[in-house]
Amino acid sequence: MLFYSNSNKMFFLFTLIFSTLISISSNSWLGCWIGLEINLLSFIPLITNPNNLLNSEASLKYFLTQSIASINFLFAIILNLFLMKNFFTNNLISILINSSLFMKMGSTPFHMWFPNIMEGLSWMNCFILMTWQKISPMILLSYYFNINFLMFIMIFNVLIGAIGGFNQTSLRKLMAFSSINNLGWMLSALLISENLWMTYFFFYSFIISIMCFLFYMMNIFYINQMFNFNINFYLKFMIMINFLSLGGLPPFLGFFPKWLIINFLILNKLYIISFFFITMSLIMLIFYIRIIYSSLMFFSFKFKWFKIYIKNKIFMLINFFSFISLLGMILSTFFFF
Known part of the structure; x- marks a missing residue:
């Protein structure tokens, strides 16, 4: 039980951060592999x-899949x-390295x-x-990628x-x-420029952090929990803003990095991919609006006595971030036009 204490968790968290830094700052493929192993x-x-x-069970599955990816990566090295x-061997090695990194980050x-x-x-x-677990594989992918293979994986x-989210009742699977x-968008950003990838990754992490913190505070894991209880309308409104921002609807902050990528794709005459x-x-x-519509329109008499009110000062900060996402495109339009 001492192994799972809070102080040890903090130690492993710091090790996780430093392992990523080791992996992305290494000047050899073997050093990158060592960083990935420490990260695992x-x-x-x-x-x-x-x-x-x-x-x-999740930790065992994660260990097995990441170990297979690490073995493939070492074999390719x-x-x-x-x-x-x-030409043939260079293509083969690049596809092997890319495939192991795609497996590391959970890509199709x-x-x-x-x-x-x-x-x-x-x-x-x-x-x-x-x-965080996507940083090392994506930075390593930018060092040595097969452009045709990357475009194929990016589209898939x-x-x-998009298709996998249909008929999902679990919010974690939906996310x-x-x-x-969003990984497909990030790969397209990586194909264009590392700075563009960093911009997209920052905005995506920002929105995901708000969503995960909201669900954590409300202890919600399934879609039906969104409307079985009379959650305060204020909280539902915050979730709605962040869901629409995550989907990339134009007035919200989540549209801004997607808009940049669409502009670059159109400039490079990749009209079909951008469409x-x-x-x-x-x-x-559609998935996000389905959740929002159900939670806003569902009215339960059975739980009318039960209201979810979270009295937490951190929630005021979360609300402030939500309204930043609401006003995000105004600022981006001001700076880029």
Whole structure:
């Protein structure tokens, strides 16, 4: 039980942060692999809980999938050392390295572990898995990517992320498929510029942090919990703003990084890909609007006596961030036109 104390959790959290820094600042592929391994071994104690079987199952699944990805990554590095350099071998090695990194970050077609593991985690661990754990693989991907393979995976990420969210009742699985969809946008940003990727990643992490904190404070894990109780309308309004911002609806802050990517895609004459990305974002908005509509319109007499009011000063700060997302496009329009 001492292994799961709060002080040890903080130690593993700091190790997680430093392992990412080791991985992205290394000047050799072996150093990058070591950083990824330390990252894996520091994240597992954070998600493991001896009192919760779902957390223990999720940690075991995470260990197995990440170990397979690490073995593939190491195998590709060794091949890179010993194979003769020509067009075919360079393509083969780049595809192997890219595939192992896609598996690390939960990208299609290696995404099936991602929603299942998300289902067994707490909201704080979900936030780490959706944001921080994507930094190392994506930075390493920017060093050595196969452009045709990356464009193929990028399109499939957006498609699978949009279609996979249908008929999902779990908010964690819904957020997982939303993360896969946004991963397609991030890969397209990485293809254009690392600065654009950093901008998109910052805005995405900002909105996801608000969503995860709201669900954590309200202890909500499934869609029916949004309307089975008479949650305060003020909280529902905050959730609505952030859901629409996450979907990329134009008046909100979440549209700003997507708008930048669409502009770059159009400038490079990739009209079909930009149209496809916009269409998939509209499908994602269907899920969010379905949740919002149900929670706002559902009226239960059975729970009329029960109201969720959270008296917390941090919530005032969250509300301030929500209204920043509401006014975000006004500021972005002022600076970019």
